[in-house]
Structure formats: structure tokens, C-alpha cells
Amino acid sequence: MGENGAGKTTLAKQLNGLLKPSLGRVTVDGDDTAKKSVAQLSRKVGIVFQNPDHLLFSETVREEVGFALKNFGFEPGVVLKQVERTLEALDLAHYADTSPFLLSGGERKRVALAAVLAWQPDYLILDEPTIGQDYQQKERLRNFILQLNSQGKAVVMVTHDVEFVAECNPKVVLMSKGQIVAQGQADEVLSDDGLIEKASLVKPQMAKLFSQLSEYGFPRDVVDVHRAKMLLEEKLTEVRVRVAQSS
Amino acid sequence: MAGTQGEIVAAHSLGFQYAGSTSKALDDVNIVIRQGEFLLLTGPSGCGKTTLCRCLNGLIPNFHPGDMSGELLVDGVSVAAETTSELSRRVGYVFQNPENQLFALTVEKDVAFGPENLGLTREEIRGRVDWAMDAAGTVALKDLAPYELSGGQQQRVALAGVLAMKPSVIVLDEPTSFLDPRTAEEVMAAVDSLRRENGITVIVVEHRLDLVGRYAERIVVMDRGRIVADGKLEDVLDSEFDRLSGLGIGLPKVSLLWSLLRRDGLVSERLPTHVESAVKILSERLRN
Structure with missing residues (x-):
């Protein structure tokens, strides 16, 4: 969490090698990201971007969600099963044959999430996942994230949504002007006036x-x-x- | 030049169905909005709130084809009889994602684009651009390129560009989604002071009531193309709480807490809409 321009998305992009460090080192499971391709790293680290339109391009939701799986070389049967399962989990099954571009902003956002979740990366990076989602969808998203987490996946969420974070109570890392300024459990961090001020948040x-x-x-x-x-x-x-x- | 007694927007049995869709996006919508009101328009995804706003500045039906029925008046004039360019002088629209409405090479040029196309004098354009950039807090950014800016700064520039058209109504469609909470509060406060100082009518589309609740006097709730609640925020929140939470609207956490305590018979007062009123009641109670 942190103000607009704090460096949150820049840090997130370092995690799958989209950006490489100009100083220092980033490792994923011990591998230096500077020595791996984005394609190799993406297999482990899935990023869902803030703006779903930066990711979507297929003619149907089903194709979109299966695209990466096909590219990773999974068997057609596996692709099909995995796509159906993911669409079901994100309440998108009824849109399987619809063009992603005919969906609302909040729905497109869920398609983008499904497209990444489908290949079951070990690490999931969600950049502002709650934007455009109504309260029920947020509740569903919260349960989904907690479930992934309990299955042993690490979830990194970039968000301004303090109320959403308050209800999840994760570990919080605060950034400001390109630096990490604090970290701790959400209930400690979000009730600390000094930290809230520093990171342009509200309690x-x-x-x-x-x-x-x-x-x-x-x-x-x-x-x-x-x-x-x-x-x-x-x-x-x-x-x-x-x-x-x-x- | 407002319509009947300060009515800036009036919809009578307004209906709309997008071409190719099988259901109505707007169904028998009736609403009157007065000059200078701050109105919060909310409802679940796909309830028709964005569709209603698109009708106000003529994006519907001019750019989104479909069947429109009933009547919609803006400033006393039927939108059906107006071009989008004419309507855009009256109704300014700030979109959810500011990237979608910024395109010039510098912030100042972006803000000036609207007024330059109105055929105004040089002085008038200068005056409007300076006023709008000041009101939206973007003066320091004027020589920067919009793509260099952070999301919050871009949203302010989009607001400035809309203000420079001197509209009677500003529609903000989830304007703070991309902003950090502090910046979101600043943008909402800036919009509210524009309303108070210039009598601009403000319509905010938002899921999160806690953010806008402080400014909005009136809340309009939509569901499946219809208006299902319309009134003062505290009244609607108190009487329709269960229904609103069933619709997936992000109700203020303090109201939610209160409804739970009230259900258990521990408090009996009306639902507070912000923290301060809850603190006041609880302090009195706990002092005993």
C-alpha cells in the first residue's frame, strides 16, 4: 500500500521480471530475475494488472482464459478442464462464449484474473483487484484469495482499498517515494496515525x-x-x- | 436557462435497451435533479447507473446504439434533440480511468482542448484554463505530459479539462477508484467546494458509500435498470439497510457495525452514516 506513484506497481513488475533491477537483485525461488526470461518467471509468478484491457485480446472469455495454458504446452484436455474450473470459481461460466469486450469493467477485471489463475502460478500478484467490484464481488474475491492462500499460494495485493485490507488482515508493506517505510500486520499498521499519514492512506x-x-x-x-x-x-x-x- | 424551477435533469419514464441486448438497461426511470445538488448514484454492477449517466451527455444514444423511450431533459431541453457536442457543454463527464480521456502533449494543452473548440476568445480560454487548473489543483503540473503523471494526478487533470467547459452538471463515474484514499478524499472535497461556490450539480457514481457519504445529501439506488430507493442518505441507509446490503453496495462499516449491534438490542438509535456520530452516541452510553 502507499500513495499514487509510491512505486508499488514498479515493485510488482520486478517480481516476474517485466522490469529488471538497475541496482541490487531480485530472486524468485532462489533464481536471479536478471538471468531468467519473463516467460520462465511467469510460470511461477502471475501478475493481474490494474487495467484489464491491457491484458485481454481474445474473441471469447473461454479462449482468453485458456490462452496461456495452451502456450505453456498443456494437453487440450487439461486446458479445457482447467478453464472450466477457473470460470466456475470466478462466476464467469455463463460468459464462456462471450467476447470479453462486451462485459462490464468489473467483469473484464474478473476475466483478467481468471486468465492468470488458470495456470495456477505459485505466486499471485494482484494490482488493484477491487477496483470496479461491488461489495458482493469483493466478498467473493476475499474468500477466493483466502482460499488460495490456505492452499499454500503466496498472494501479493497492491491496493488502496483500506476497508478491504482491514477485513483480510494480511501482512502489510507500506511504500512511499520508492521506499518501503513500514511493514507489519494490517491491524497494527492501519491503526497507526504516523504510518497512515506517511503513506497517504486513511484509517x-x-x-x-x-x-x-x-x-x-x-x-x-x-x-x-x-x-x-x-x-x-x-x-x-x-x-x-x-x-x-x-x- | 435551467428548466422548471431549477430542475437541471428530469427523466420521465426513461427506458433504454442496448442494441443486441435482450434486457432493458434502463426501465421506467423517473428522477428530478435540482441545480446545485450533490447526488450519489449507486447500485450493483450492471444496474444501469453508468447507462443513465451516458444518457445525460448524449453518449447514449449517439455513440451506443439502442432503443430509447420516455423523456430526458437536461437544462429543460430534451437530449434527443441535442447533439453530443452541445450537451457536452452542459454535462461534463469524468470517467473511471483518466487515461481514457487524456491525450494532449501537456496538461495545460489537455485542459485547453475543450474551450479552444468552443470558439471563445483567447482571453476567455486563458481565463477558463487557469481557473479550472487552479480549482482542480493541477497548476504545478501544467507543463508535464499526462502520461508522466500518477493516477491521482491524471484524475485531477481530467477533472480540470471538464471544468474548463464550465458545465452545469459534472458526472463522476467511480472517480476515485484509481486514487489513493487521501487523494480520493481531496478530489471529493474539491468537487464539493466547486458545487458550493459555483452551484455546479454533482452526480457521483460510486460503490463505496463511506467515501462520498460526507458530501452527498441525496442517494439514488438502482437495481436492474430501475430506481429502487431515492432520498436523504441517512434516511435511506436507516430504512433500507438490509436491502442495500443485499444489493452488494459497500455500506459504511460504521453503519454495518451499528446494524449488528441494533439487531442484538444493544443500541436503538438510527444508523450513523459516519464515525463521528457513532462516537458521540457510544461515548454518552459508556460514560454511565
Whole structure:
């Protein structure tokens, strides 16, 4: 996370060799990216770009999602199965024969994601995946990411969506002006005024709420609704019991 | 030159079906928007909100073919009788992705493009460009190329280009998607002050209510081509909360928290639309 122009996308592009370091070294599974081709690295590291139109070009959604698999030399049967599975997972099966360009922005974004997920890279880089997605689609995306993560895939997400991050509670790396300025768990980072200021973010609403309620004994590092509700429930019930006893 | 008593937009039984599509993108839409309103237009993907906005500046039906029915008046004039170029003076459109609307070699030239094509005097063009760049906070960028800019800067330049046309209505279609949260707040604040100082009508299409909720007095919710809720933000949020969350609208987290506490009988007050009002109620309660 970090302000526009902080270097997030530039860093992401280093991870599959689209950009090579002019100083220093980037390794993927121990291999120096400077010595590998983008094609070799892409097999392991899949990047889904911010703007889906930079990636889409096929005539149907099915072709689009199968394109890389074919290029990687998978058997037609495997390609077919993998494409169907991915389309299903991203709620795109009913668009299989539609042109990606007839879909809405949010839908095209999901096709771009499917096109990368289809070849099951070990590392998945998502540049602003929540843009143009409504709340339900974001929930689906969140579950999907958590599921991939639990299957042992590393997911790197570039995003400005503080509320989305608050609900996922991942490790957060903050960038500003080309440098990493902080890293830590989302609830610590997103409730820290100094860091928020430094990275041009705003606090999630729950962190704003709890920073103003700390005088009543609440912790400040609350960023998600679930934890907020549990804490308030406990305290409000206590107050209610006290009021009932005194009257 | 506004229409009936400051009505800047009036739709009566407006319908639209894209050519080749089997369902209506707009179905019996009725709405009146007054000069100077700040309106939040929301709804799930594919609900028709972008289609409605495209009708306002004539992109529909001039560039997106299909069947239009009913009536849509902008500034008292039917859009069906107007050219897109005429409408674009009245309705400025800031798209989700600013890259799609910037093309000149420098920021200043990009902002000047619209007014230069209106046949204005040199002084008038100069005046408009300076005013628009100042209002959108892009003066420092004027000699840079749009492609050199960050997403947030590009969005401000797109806004400046639209402002230079001195429109009565600005439509911003998910204008802050590509912006960092701080810049997003700055852009929304800049738009709001334009409304207050110049009486420009602002229509923002947005999924995230927490961002726009502070400025928008009115919320219009669409679903499957129809308007399903229209009113003051706090009223609609309070009475339609479950329905709105069912539609996949990103409701403010503080309202969501409140609805959960209220369901358990721990609070009874109306849903707060921002953090400050929740802090106020909870502080009073907890002080006991």
C-alpha cells in the first residue's frame, strides 16, 4: 500500500521480471530475475494488472482464459478442464462464449484474473483487484484469495482499498517515494496515525472509531467489524447490567 | 436557462435497451435533479447507473446504439434533440480511468482542448484554463505530459479539462477508484467546494458509500435498470439497510457495525452514516 506513484506497481513488475533491477537483485525461488526470461518467471509468478484491457485480446472469455495454458504446452484436455474450473470459481461460466469486450469493467477485471489463475502460478500478484467490484464481488474475491492462500499460494495485493485490507488482515508493506517505510500486520499498521499519514492512506472506519473510544478501555488496533462488534457487545452489556443494578 | 424551477435533469419514464441486448438497461426511470445538488448514484454492477449517466451527455444514444423511450431533459431541453457536442457543454463527464480521456502533449494543452473548440476568445480560454487548473489543483503540473503523471494526478487533470467547459452538471463515474484514499478524499472535497461556490450539480457514481457519504445529501439506488430507493442518505441507509446490503453496495462499516449491534438490542438509535456520530452516541452510553 502507499500513495499514487509510491512505486508499488514498479515493485510488482520486478517480481516476474517485466522490469529488471538497475541496482541490487531480485530472486524468485532462489533464481536471479536478471538471468531468467519473463516467460520462465511467469510460470511461477502471475501478475493481474490494474487495467484489464491491457491484458485481454481474445474473441471469447473461454479462449482468453485458456490462452496461456495452451502456450505453456498443456494437453487440450487439461486446458479445457482447467478453464472450466477457473470460470466456475470466478462466476464467469455463463460468459464462456462471450467476447470479453462486451462485459462490464468489473467483469473484464474478473476475466483478467481468471486468465492468470488458470495456470495456477505459485505466486499471485494482484494490482488493484477491487477496483470496479461491488461489495458482493469483493466478498467473493476475499474468500477466493483466502482460499488460495490456505492452499499454500503466496498472494501479493497492491491496493488502496483500506476497508478491504482491514477485513483480510494480511501482512502489510507500506511504500512511499520508492521506499518501503513500514511493514507489519494490517491491524497494527492501519491503526497507526504516523504510518497512515506517511503513506497517504486513511484509517479504516473501525480504527477511526476505536481511536476515539480508547478512553473507555478499548484497544486502538481494531480495524475489522467482527472484532469491533465483539468488543462493543461486551462493554455495552456490562453497562446495561450496571444500569439495571443501580436502578 | 435551467428548466422548471431549477430542475437541471428530469427523466420521465426513461427506458433504454442496448442494441443486441435482450434486457432493458434502463426501465421506467423517473428522477428530478435540482441545480446545485450533490447526488450519489449507486447500485450493483450492471444496474444501469453508468447507462443513465451516458444518457445525460448524449453518449447514449449517439455513440451506443439502442432503443430509447420516455423523456430526458437536461437544462429543460430534451437530449434527443441535442447533439453530443452541445450537451457536452452542459454535462461534463469524468470517467473511471483518466487515461481514457487524456491525450494532449501537456496538461495545460489537455485542459485547453475543450474551450479552444468552443470558439471563445483567447482571453476567455486563458481565463477558463487557469481557473479550472487552479480549482482542480493541477497548476504545478501544467507543463508535464499526462502520461508522466500518477493516477491521482491524471484524475485531477481530467477533472480540470471538464471544468474548463464550465458545465452545469459534472458526472463522476467511480472517480476515485484509481486514487489513493487521501487523494480520493481531496478530489471529493474539491468537487464539493466547486458545487458550493459555483452551484455546479454533482452526480457521483460510486460503490463505496463511506467515501462520498460526507458530501452527498441525496442517494439514488438502482437495481436492474430501475430506481429502487431515492432520498436523504441517512434516511435511506436507516430504512433500507438490509436491502442495500443485499444489493452488494459497500455500506459504511460504521453503519454495518451499528446494524449488528441494533439487531442484538444493544443500541436503538438510527444508523450513523459516519464515525463521528457513532462516537458521540457510544461515548454518552459508556460514560454511565
